[in-house]
């Protein structure tokens with residue numbers, strides 16, 4: 097499972113049986129008629145798909161071009177994460193797993209995992225950095241109400257990276273009855289491929305919706321924020337083979353690329369292994385993972401999915417870095433122009449518009465990966481709204 101030189105499964109010996117078992121089963125299951133039928137009907141009747149492709153007319157006037165918003169914020173639980181967790185819970189059940197573990201940063205993936213575990217009646221344990229537990233408290237409350245056990249990761253920087261490490265440790269300790277429900281296109285093969293395929297529903301819909309609404313074959317740009325890279329992978333997926341569609345990923349520059357407080361793994365990272373995958377990651381001189389920082393927990397990750405490392409290296413996609421401040425301003429602009437409060441993560445994709453040379457008749461699809469409810473405290477603190 098390689099994307100050029102990136103990807104693979106660089107995992108500890110003890111994890112190989114779990115990964116081999118998953119690799120052997122995943123394609124057979126997700127291509128089976130029963131899975132496709134159940135996946136489609138849950139996406140529709142439980143998650144609320146298809147999500148709208150909304151023409152943001154006031155924002156379009158502001159940017160003097162045509163801005164279309166793919167509304168993953170309108171799915172059940174409020175982000176694209178539900179697309180992935182519905183698919184993986186069906187796979188876990190097919191594999192006879194009873195105990196689900198996951199990692200989360202922004203808490204959206206944790207909530208989406210706890211949600212599908214309640215739906216399937218399976219035990220759910222979510223690992224979350226102590227810092228993230230504090231800054232995403234509303235999502236922690238939702239996970240608990242949904243019946244999940246939230247375990248604080250107290251090692252390292254006590255954020256997503258450490259939650260992922262602790263989830264992997266748990267999986268090694270309980271291999272047979274446990275399914276590790278990963279939250280993004282990261283980790284050892286087959287996870288990046290599995291999650292990209294599950295998220296590809298985003299561009300399966302947007303491609304058709306765009307054609308129906310404009311009569312044009314393709315948009316000029318598709319823009320999405322990149323934490324691990326799953327909403328971007330899903331947004332790009334069905335456009336990858338069409339080079340006339342320019343693909344733009346927006347990552348978190350935090351306080352700035354040279355500030356030392358950033359999560360811009362594409363801009364600042366080098367090739368290395370993180371969570372079992374060969375990809376770009378921010379590392380110190382002796383190869384230790386650099387602590388990332390972003391105002392948004394969902395992008396606060398020192399690595400990136402190997403697909404994006406490859407798209408960056410091959411030039412098929414371009415990655416821009418957006419600071420905390422730019423993201424906050426973009427969130428306010430969307431809210432004031434269109435009455436949509438986006439997640440801070442998604443606001444990074446919106447802010448990327450300011451770094452792009454879009455022409456008056458360009459069509460730009462921007463994925464709004466989540467809604468901003470979870471970020472209201474940050475918005476109140478940072479935007480001194482009177």
Ligand SMILES: Cc1ncc(COP(=O)(O)O)c(/C=N/[C@H](C(=O)O)[C@@H](O)C(C)C)c1O
Pocket residue numbers: 175176199200201202203204205206256279280281321322323324325326327328393394395397439441442465466467
């Ligand atoms: C609303 C929203 N938008 C974008 C992201 C970035 O994740 P990707 O789409 O996988 O790059 C996230 C990531 N959230 C994860 C989480 O909730 O646990 C994240 O923190 C990690 C799984 C990477 C998100 O919540």
